[in-house]
Amino acid sequence: MARAFDMQHIRNFSIIAHIDHGKSTLADRFIQRCGGLTDREMESQVLDSMELERERGITIKAQTAALQYKARDGKVYLLNLIDTPGHVDFSYEVSRSLAACEGALLVVDASQGVEAQTVANCYTAIEQGVEVVPVLNKIDLPSADPEAAIAEIEDVIGIDAKDAIRASAKTGEGIDDILEAIVARIPPPKGDPDNPLQALIIDSWFDNYVGVVMLVRVMEGTLRPKDKMLLMSTGATHMCEQVGVFTPKSQAKPQLSAGEVGFVISGIKELEAARVGDTITLADRPAAAPLPGFKEIKPQVFAGLYPVEANQYDALRDALTKLKLNDASLQFEPETSQALGFGFRCGFLGLLHMDIVQERLEREYDMDLITTAPTVVYEVLLRDGTLMRVENPARMPDPSKIAEIREPIITATIFVPQDYVGAVMTLCNSKRGVQRNMQYHGRQVMLTYELPLNEVVLDFFDKLKSVSRGYASLDYEFKEYRAADMVKLDILINGDRVDALSLMVHRANAQYRGRELVAKMRELIPRQMFDVAVQAAIGSHIIARETVKALRKNVLAKCYGGDVTRKKKLLEKQKAGKKRMKQVGSVEIPQEAFLAILQVDNK
């Protein structure tokens, strides 16, 4: 049963790894090795519990497992594995997970070497004083090149990797060596169970039965059920109802003390009340200060989500509300578009986050959606001195009132094999990037660019993948808002401005973007009973025009006494196709057209 461990026998650690470098498989091995689950319970890759995550091979919510490991020294250690999300959109969550650890395994695919996100997360770990233990995974692959991978780790990350553990999560090779290294090289936690409580919220999620569950790392003090907790960022108090650990099954415990990782349930109903990075202390004996590093996370990318059929609006709101229960970073508020009707403007941490939300709405809630092109948040300084945030290009004030538009700039770190450096640089330049640094690390080059986020949200990831044949990896962080000569590009269909298609572009790119966009729209809009004019305009100035020529005819050549069902099916298919389109004026516009900007020059 739950036995008490003194701090000397506790190790708190995370795994830093690039997507598909084998983090989940490795975690499964640990759980299996330490008997955390019976074989029957051991469904492959238990840590990535959401179906979607499993398909994409990414972890979105951090989860944890408390593992009991009998080491070669004969003693039993409690190893707390704290899972970390593996994507650039979730770097804040990663930093909080790392803040809860004393050590981290740096897992590198022995055949592929170091990737940008791994590096960024590893730097975060080193900055926070976390001990990094390098592991070379997939050592069983014929293409494995451990020496090169070691050289790369040393060169890029700057840590000693001579003793990097060679392992294969797939075959089980080296698993015990890793567990031994965790015991030997990662320091035990510090802290005093008798000090005032400081517990870091690593993650929180909504459970239908108990409300919000918080995953915490207790840094100082002790938390017991019935304690009155104080959340330091908001000042709210809650009664602690239950504490416990995940093995990875949940297991109640009488208390959580300094050095330990576990869950807290306290009847909180809204996820916003249990923010990742916040500090829990006790109301009657509070800590002097919260733990450092808490940040309020703000969505960086916005898009309009509209139901294809207007009567699905309420269903969409319900679905978003349910999703938000488990995703505090998702924001949404009602929005009306002349073209698309009633929908929601949604804010996301980044593009992947947006993709995930969209897919979950479609898959889990069976929603049929039209998504507008993603946009960033602009700061607009008006001539009267007021500063406003604009999340939707259609809401951009009249240019005559604008003194300055500021756009978000990111610092992007790109890792790419030498052969593709030229192509990546060309891409960054075409996206208004400014090069800040370039370093050679063995086979790889690390490029640092400042890029407008506006250019990145559209199609940068896809382009980066395609120009580097999938080898480039990217990490980015917000840098600052910077004034830019941005203009609003409108799309007119048969003379009607379609609000949902407006987008912000840099004046220098406006002509080209406009031409490309209307050309793409012409391809996407099917021929109809009349000519359809597609125009791009800046203000009242038309900069590009294409025409979708009218369909010449649409008639079945033959119809006699034979099979009516087949003809009927054909027309039903035609009708269903139109139903999935949006009517703008009298023009039927397919859903893809609202994302045409993402497909421009993907030739």
Place this chain on the structure above:
Amino acid sequence: MAHVVPIEAALRGIRLNSLPPLSLYVHLPWCARKCPYCDFNSHPTRLAIPETEYAQALVADLEQALPQIWGRRVYSIFFGGGTPSLFSAATIEFLLAAFRARLPLAPDVEVTLEANPGSAEAQKFEDYRAAGVNRLSIGIQSFNDRHLAALGRIHDSGEARRAIEIAQRHFDNYNLDLMYALPGQSVEEALADVRTAIATCAPHLSCYHLTLEPGTPFHENPPPVPDEDAAAEIHDAVVAELEASGYSHYEVSAYAKPGRLCRHNLNYWLFGDYLGIGAGAHSKLSFHDRIVREVRHRLPKTYIERAAAGDAVAERREVTRKELPFEFMLNALRLHEGFAVQHFTDCTGLPLAVIERPLREAEARGLIERTHTHIRPSARGRRYLNDLLELFLADD
């Protein structure tokens, strides 16, 4: 006993005060070779066709169907295929005699037989006439050998011309089938075909835009047919040429000299009834409280066996009240003259009010023209007939 409204009939809500005209369709499913564009129920054969057996199956089939059409007069008979002209005139004569003995035929019944213009077939034309066939429909398709080859036809243009000459000697009423928008065809070539057909003074022409139907070799491996715009140019030129040459363009693909409209097909388009006998044949039959569709067994061998066993029908289903308006429109809106409002009610047993909404929508979009007694597709509605018909599809 008190008069009770049958509940089922009331729910179905169909009540026909009179039954529409009845036609007889006879499917003869064999072909010498299957054409790559053909999606009809046809079966290529190199062996002798079991004519006698099949003819007996048809008669048995008809006899089983008689109770459903008891006492109703038949206004037209159509032998379709396949290639009916592979059958001997004697068999056709036997069949017509069998029909006459069992069905009250109208005195001026139209009896059409589809024929291939091959020389072997053309020799039989005279005998078909003697057997009682009074209208031929000849599958010319094109007078251009290159295009005939591309269509996989087994006749050439010389045979086509000779077949027409022979037909003219024995039939005053006949139809030529033509196709356009053929692989590699220019506007001029299509017009040349049409002009040749017009020059024969044929009483009726059917000109079809070649369609690559799903399930055909052409659909799997599309030939280089003209693109949408080029095909539309051809279409417009063909229509203009025919309309300027004394033909009335009375249906999407049908053109007739005055008084020579095809009665059998007109009955389909006016949502009349038809009994279809033979392998894979479709029927549509009305009763005072319901409308039924039937399909015969598709494979000739199965059909022959099942018909002999008194079980020729493979599928039978009632057309629901919801489906009726679309099925009516699918046919009636193909006609340039459209239909009389009263006719809709007569044939479907439904008030016009059930389609008032789509009718208004169609009118607003300029797809139909209507008076209080008559509804017909506008020129625009004829051009975009599928978009017009779509309005009458019931929402699931």
